Amino acid sequence: MGAILNDIWGNSINAVKLLTTRLGKLELSTPLLVASGTFDLENFEFFDPACLGAFVSKTITREPKKGNPPPRLYETEAGLINSIGLQNPGLDKFIHEKLPVYRDKLSMPLIVSFSGSTISEFCQMLETLEASAGIAGYEVNVSCPNVENEGIAFGTDPDIVFELTRRLQEITDKELCIKLSPNVTDIATIAAAAEAGGASSLALINSLWGMAIDYRTGKSKIKKGIGGYTGCGVKPVALALTYKVAQAVRIPILAMGGIYNWQDALEFIWAGASAISLGTANFINPLAAPELIMGLGEYLLSTKKSINDLKGKVEI
């Protein structure tokens, strides 16, 4: 694997150039990121980290969060339902235990995902994070479907999204990416509100609501009933929402939702994405990331097009 990657990275300056992309304030060496909560340092045992343009960490909250009761997972015919409930060690532990390791180990920009239950909590968290070295940007999670009072409660109201973004961009000069939920009536309005508030990029989609029931017993497969649905089944939805948002805003889009391979990635780039994330695919194929970058690099080389040349050029 390393040898093949070197062909793209080492010997072909063109592929390197063609794969670069811009996510708001960040210049990324590749358009490939990883979806928050689906990927961590353990995954780098499987492949060369150079294929990632940036690393997105698992969402943290101010206080530690226990998470949801099990069972938390169920694999459906076309994708995965999860109900983790933002289990995380909290902001302090993240800064003192996790962040130093990321600083030490990561060779690409770190984007920290965080969530809160009030605007002032989001702001306090960002102020604390700003005091720490080693962070290139933030993904503001206003869209987790698995917690009641955080995340999604924010992401569904354009006025709140606008106000939250406006307050946060006053605190940081770093990349500020707002992660949007698909579980809304009109995602374009929310996206426009985030842009107006000063977001420098948007990430979409977070997981859809999903449910699975044992047809024999009538029992829910997930303890909390409804969970977040991700994976190949959500791809058409994610693609449509990416296209819709790309029509509504000028800031870059980090697209995700059912992307498994380079062909999927290209579809999202055509629809308007500047960068893409692998989520559920990391569980399905441990080598999804390097395979995607190899495929995408070879495609771009063969067509002599860059990400920027293709972005948003879908023919309708």
Add this chain to the structure above:
Amino acid sequence: MNSPQYRQRAIQLREELSDEYFILWIWDEALGAAGKPGQFYEIRALSSLANLQTFHAIPKLFKPISIYDNQGGRIGFMIKKVGTGTNALSRLRAGDTLELIGPCGTGFPVFRGRRILLISGGIGYPPLWYLQKELINHNQIYWMHGGGGQADVFPCDEIWTEDGSIGRKGRVCDNLEETITKHEVDTVYSCGPQGLLRTVCEITNKLDIEHYCSLEAYMACGIGVCHGCAVPIGHPEDWTFKRVCKEGPVFNAKEIRWELF
């Protein structure tokens, strides 16, 4: 090799045990040297992702399967057909390719000079087989195994079946207290269905006996990243969700918060 690795390995041998149980053997010296009793691999039939007619019915997630045997690079997985994932594995033959992530998790502590009771139910048998090989030269071991019927019975010291077709009739934990007393047991290891493990934990906790219990969970990543396999572990007043794939699958019985499952 401290962290789980991803490998594709040919199946060297497939052994049939019964209609429901089979063993897949692979060969990898480095993985073999890294594995410990109680650890597991996330495994998958490579063909799961091929263009089969039943593609939609085949799960794409890896399945956690404990190490049944591990000696000099020869690694065995004893598998029971229970769902779509293990059914896909059951179609594999010698020469087919197995995908593996592992060795995963934290296994059983291995002691010397103990009076040990192993207690397993059904497909809880395999990790204890590997464990007893590591324990047998230095400890006194008594192994009780139970299952639904004779198809679920494997070599051990005391057999129980629920239908009474062989061995003693009932659940393997039915006279656990007596056995513990009779054999002056000071350490218990267990693996099996949740109901059985819960009962065994209640008994060993009551008798205040050291007990290491291997749990099963639905998993996605297998390497500690997704937190999908978490179970409540700790003291009644101060517990957290621990990952079966990372801190587990083996937990101290005193810390498993069954009331929260």
